[in-house]
Amino acid sequence: xxxxxxxxxxxxxxxxxxxxxxxxxxxxxxxxxxxxxxxxxxxxxxxxxxxxxxxxxxxxxxxxxxxxxxxxxxxxxxxxxxxxxxxxxxxxxxxxxxxxxxxxxxxxxxxxxxxxxxxxxxxxxxxxxxxxxxxxxxxxxxxxxxxxxxxxxxxxxxxxxxxxxxxxxxxxxx
Amino acid sequence: xxxxxxxxxxxxxxxxxxxxxxxxxxxxxxxxxxxxxxxxxxxxxxxxxxxxxxxxxxxxxxxxxxxxxxxxxxxxxxxxxxxxxxxxxxxxxxxxxxxxxxxxxxxxxxxxxxxxxxxxxxxxxxxxxxxxxxxxxxxxxxxxxxxxxxxxxxxxxxxxxxxxxxxxxxxxxx
DNA sequence: TATTGTTATACTCTATAACTATA
DNA sequence: TATAGTTATAGAGTATAACAATA
Numbered sequence: 001x002x003x004x005x006x007x008x009x010x011x012x013x014x015x016x017x018x019x020x021x022x023x024x025x026x027x028x029x030x031x032x033x034x035x036x037x038x039x040x041x042x043x044x045x046x047x048x049x050x051x052x053x054x055x056x057x058x059x060x061x062x063x064x065x066x067x068x069x070x071x072x073x074x075x076x077x078x079x080x081x082x083x084x085x086x087x088x089x090x091x092x093x094x095x096x097x098x099x100x101x102x103x104x105x106x107x108x109x110x111x112x113x114x115x116x117x118x119x120x121x122x123x124x125x126x127x128x129x130x131x132x133x134x135x136x137x138x139x140x141x142x143x144x145x146x147x148x149x150x151x152x153x154x155x156x157x158x159x160x161x162x163x164x165x166x167x168x169x170x171x172x173x174x
Numbered sequence: 175x176x177x178x179x180x181x182x183x184x185x186x187x188x189x190x191x192x193x194x195x196x197x198x199x200x201x202x203x204x205x206x207x208x209x210x211x212x213x214x215x216x217x218x219x220x221x222x223x224x225x226x227x228x229x230x231x232x233x234x235x236x237x238x239x240x241x242x243x244x245x246x247x248x249x250x251x252x253x254x255x256x257x258x259x260x261x262x263x264x265x266x267x268x269x270x271x272x273x274x275x276x277x278x279x280x281x282x283x284x285x286x287x288x289x290x291x292x293x294x295x296x297x298x299x300x301x302x303x304x305x306x307x308x309x310x311x312x313x314x315x316x317x318x319x320x321x322x323x324x325x326x327x328x329x330x331x332x333x334x335x336x337x338x339x340x341x342x343x344x345x346x347x348x
Numbered sequence: 349t350a351t352t353g354t355t356a357t358a359c360t361c362t363a364t365a366a367c368t369a370t371a
Numbered sequence: 372t373a374t375a376g377t378t379a380t381a382g383a384g385t386a387t388a389a390c391a392a393t394a
Binding site for chain 1: 185186190201227314318
Binding site for chain 3: 061062063073074076077097098099100101
């Protein structure tokens with residue numbers, strides 16, 4: 001927990017310039033911190049995303065929420081199962097479409113949402129602590145613009161921090 | 175591939191402030207771009223990391239390289255297997271310790287390293303394109319400092335660009 | 349015929365724990 | 372006894388495909 005002298009920790013030289021490695025390390029550290037913070041929430045961080053989406057928008061069915069968050073619909077089922085079992089959300093019938101289930105947060109769910117969101121902010125602050133407040137603003141703004149660029153590139157919404165399939169072709173050539 | 179109007183892509187409001195989600199999206203976009211770029215390299219991005227580590231340092235055995243890169247030693251075995259099968263590295267006996275195997279790049283491996291590294295730089299540039307050159311410098315510098323903080327926090331080194339932690343992004347924004 | 353929600357299955361990747369051969 | 376490398380296994384997580392009910 002001690003940041004100790006930041007200078008004492010040296011990054012391996014061959015990774016120092018490796019943007020992918022840097023990103024994965026930050027994400028990893030972030031996930032470590034945040035998953036611990038929201039550990040008692042069913043579904044972890046994604047459960048919180050679902051809860052947040054259910055609370056933020058007006059009526060949305062499972063598939064809409066799933067697509068919005070970039071979650072596979074079959075994964076969404078279990079996620080909502082867990083949240084519903086803990087009575088944080090309810091599946092309500094959609095009067096306009098009897099196939100659909102609208103995800104609504106319960107009062108308990110809204111309370112948890114507030115609590116967990118607050119914890120998350122703390123965890124974020126912990127990870128971004130090496131940066132000054134101004135630098136944090138600049139950093140997250142840059143991050144946001146890069147994300148917009150990524151999404152605009154027509155890539156699929158991304159299901160997780162790790163998803164692409166690895167390239168494994170064997171070859172030997174100069 | 176057209177960045178199109180960055181402004182036309184709006185981030186879901188409940189994810190806009192979600193640092194974890196932003197990071198996971200950027201990493202995802204980055205992995206999409208880079209894994210395609212180094213697709214024919216055995217082991218993908220981590221194969222490249224191993225190759226780079228083998229080339230950069232003087233003699234290092236598998237375990238040292240694995241620890242340096244934050245890769246599990248059992249994963250390292252297959253990684254080196256693949257690289258060796260493609261004749262990009264060799265496992266050489268360590269005269270000082272008959273248990274150890276020193277990973278050395280072949281000439282072919284060095285050629286691939288240069289080629290793949292160049293491709294990687296291009297892919298990085300593509301992802302960071304929304305930022306000006308100065309902003310990129312500031313961004314990666316901030317990223318580096320955050321990583322140092324994460325590593326100094328005593329967290330396990332994380333296994334790779336695509337690391338196996340669970341879920342994914344997180345949170346919420348209301 | 350297409351779509352929502354669900355279930356079951358296969359596949360990928362990681363972590364764990366043995367086992368060997370050395371030290 | 373501890374360590375380097377290897378192997379096999381179990382687990383978490385995702386994607387895929389099939390299915391029922393409804394549009």
